[in-house]
Amino acid sequence: MIEPHPLRVVLAKVGLDGHDRGIKIVARALRDAGMQVIYAGLWLTPEAVVRTVAEEDADWLGLSLLSGAHMTLVPRVLQLLREAGLEHVGVIVGGIIPENDIPKLLEMGVARVFGPGTPLPEIVSFLREHSGASHA
Amino acid sequence: MATVTDTAARERWEKEIAAAPQREQPPTTVSNVPIEPLYTPESLNGFDPDVDLGYPGQYPFTRGVHASMYRSRLWTMRQFAGFGTPRQTNERFKFLLAKGQTGLSTAFDLPSLMGLDSDDPRAVGEVGRLGVAVSTLDDMHELFAGIDLAKVSVSMTINAPACIAMAFFLANAADQGVDWKQLRGTVQNDILKEFHAQNEFVFPPQPHVRLVCDVIEFCTHHVPQWNTVSISGYHIREAGSTAVQELAFTLADGFHYVETCLERGMDIDAFAPRLSFFFNAHNDIFEEIAKYRAARVLWAEAMRHKYGARCENSWKLRFHAQTAGCSLQDKQPEVNLIRVAYQALAAVLGGCQSLHTNSLDETLALPSEHAVTLALRTQQVLAYETGVTNTVDPLGGSYFVEALTKQMQHEARRYFQRIEEQGGMIAALEAGFFRREIAEAAFTYQREVDAKRKLIVGVNAFQQAEEKPIETLVVDEKIEKERIAHLKQIKAKRDGEIVRRLLDQIRRVAATQENLMPTLIEASRARCTVGEIMNALADVFGRYDGAAKW
Incomplete structure (x- = not known):
């Protein structure tokens, strides 16, 4: 499938968590699928993430957290996105997210949570199929 | 030997195996190394049991670092623990000791691991979450209250601020009235693997390595039974490396610490016996066993012949093993119990000195008391019921294991050479060599899984729709x-x-070559916090994020 224009995806680690094995694999898979991926790196504050999303004119933001701090940091990122008028940017979350927290994150406006063991093609097709839809 | 030199039999076997169907999944290790259908004496190209094996407790230690291994003393069963407040972790420590655990292992929270105090704005949401929060000497007092540090050995998993944690620990031991000479335990204090894989570093590589060596030097003189560094492959493997990369990069890190200490004029036989190692115990049983055996040989060889150590204890690679966290799955989590048991078996057949078995719920949260008890019981069954402890190095002489042990040594040496060619450890690190190699291996593995060339029960095979959630610990x-x-x-x-x-x-001493430890111990008594000390050091060393975007 050929993209009308390639999707632009910012991937970021927020907080202090250094587990970057998953996010780097996802970055590579999305690139191989023809998307433009900006890996913003480790240890970012929610403010820095949202700044990158704005500067890069991203369609999607992928956050990776394996630290347990997702219920503090993800809502903060979503709020800052709204404040910056970036509601149209879809947000996906990956990492270790307990089952009970997933509905809460989806209700806040996260488009999808991808847990450990997610096949890479599943993430690629999710982004393709849900692009253009507005972020809640 | 009639059966193996029987050419007719050999030819028949070759014909039969060529005609036999192959399963869909290729016969490769978890690191993607092809495995032969059969290993025979010919696979052992030039193997000489006198040279390549020797006896346990003797050079080159292929068969183990002690003459009688587990017949004399079992490995230390040491479960990594820590969450919430120092008091909560202290309670978990006492719970584990009451269940028969024989050593303690401390997990710090992410802010503490990054050298941030609990009140730092960057610590929001992370205080006490993945480990215990320690910002001051008072926290260290509470953490070990009522635990006799002269009797229980303690491991502290901390790296970037390891020198500060060690200073707090020593000040606390003195306050408890324990002579430093009686203290037994380990501080991880291995910054290089943070740059390669785990990403908890603060300063540039060189000043960070200096801090590692300040701890080595100080403890060599004042805390003689303490393991001054735990040179770790565990995290390299968790980040997705192959077994050979884990082996080679870990030993290369060790060589770099040795060289740095030697440059300071330290006597190798004074500090080398207290260097310790930490390896992963992953799914592929024989690859793991070969890795541990190869590690012992390579280290002994370098310490004896390259660095000129004369004391036998300097040649011995002693290691802690932890089962592979990255192998655990969130689907059908009870199956993790079985994975962990096989991984623990590999670590013990490979001759580990201590072992942590992961809890089945660790892809979901920190372990619950129930889960951590089962993990400890796994080790106890292995130790007391299975009979694997009865003889030393039970797989010694296996054509397969010996061939794999040799092969891993050979491939590790090729990595040592590639690191040399790039100008040594720090130059290769700054060029991103290790991170690239590891990321490449991680990606290759994920592709194998996605293509179902590697099967994972519950994930890409034998999936199950309905699962009842298991109870997890909430901080x-x-x-x-x-x-x-x-x-x-x-x-x-x-x-x-x-x-x-x-x-x-601290700023003044940091700017010189002088050892920082005495000043850090004094600062801990004055209640300087971890964050304040790190900031003072950063004023001199600067901060480093060179690797944060690779």
Whole structure:
């Protein structure tokens, strides 16, 4: 499938968590699928993430957290996105997210949570199929 | 030997195997190394049992570092633990000791691991979550209250601020009235693998390595039974490396610490016996066993012949093993119990000195008491029921294991050479060599899984629709507020003038070649916090994020 224009995806680690094995694999898979991926790196504050999303004119933001701090940091990122008028940017979350927290994150406006063991093609097709839809 | 030199039999076997169907999944190790259908004496190209094996407790230690291994003493069963407040972790420690655990292992929270106090704005949401929050000497007092440090060995998994944690630990031991010469335990203190894989570093590589060696040097003189560094492959493997990369990069890190200490004029036989190692115990049983055996040989060889150590204890590679966290799955989590048991078996057949078995719920949360008890019981069954402890190196002489042990040595040496060619450890690190190699291996593995060339039960094979959630440990969000209030109290009580003077002294000493440990111990007594000390060091060393975007 050929993209009308390639999707632009910012991937970021927020907080202090250094587990970057998953996010780097996802970055590579999305690139191989023809998307433009900006890996913003480790240890970012929610403010820095949202700044990158704005500067890069991203369609999607992928956050990776394996630290347990997702219920503090993800809502903060979503709020800052709204404040910056970036509601149209879809947000996906990956990492270790307990089952009970997933509905809460989806209700806040996260488009999808991808847990450990997610096949890479599943993430690629999710982004393709849900692009253009507005972020809640 | 009639059966193996029987050419007719050989030819028949070759014909039969060529005609036999192959399963869909290729016969490769978890690191993607092809495995032969059969290993025979010919696979052992030039293998000489006298040279390549020797006897356990003797050079080159292929068969183990002790003459009688587990017949004399079992490995230390040491479960990594820590969460919430120092008091909560202290309770978990006492719970584990009561269940028969024989050593303690401390997990710090992410802010502490990055050298941030609980009240730092960057610590929001992370205080006490993945480990215990320790910002001051008072926290260290509480953490080990009622535990006799002269009797229980303690491991502390901390790296970037390892010198500060060690200073706090020593000040606390002195306050408990324990002679430093009696202290037994380990501080991880291995910064290089943080740059390669785990990403908890603060300063540039060189000053960070200097801090590692300050701890080695100080403890060599004052805390003689302490393992001054735990040179770790575990995290390299968790980041997705192959077994050979784990082996080679870990030993290369060890060589770099040795060389740095030698450059300071230290006597190798004074410090080398207290260097220890930490390896992963992954799914592929024979690859793991070969990795541990190869590690012992390579280390002994380098210590003896390259660095000129004369004392046998300097040649011995002693290691802790932990089962592979990255192999655990969130689907059908009870199956993790079985994975962990096989991984533990590999570590023990490979001759580990201590072992942590992961809990089945660790892809979901920190372990519950129930899960951590089962993990410990796994080790106890292995130790007391299975008979694997009855003889030393039970797989010694296996054509397969010996061939694989040799092969891994050979491939590790090729990596040592590639690191040399790039100008040594620091140059290769700064060029991103290790991170690239590891990321490449991680990606290759994921592709194998996605293509179902590697099967994972419950993930890409034998999936199950309905699963009842298991109960997991929840860390109370109120802890963060409590820790911040506690820190405020301590700061209000201390003498600000002394704190300022000591932070200045830290900056002064950091700018020289002098060992920082005495000043850090003094600073801990004055209630300088972890964050304040790290900031003072950063004023001199600068901060490093060179690797954060690769």
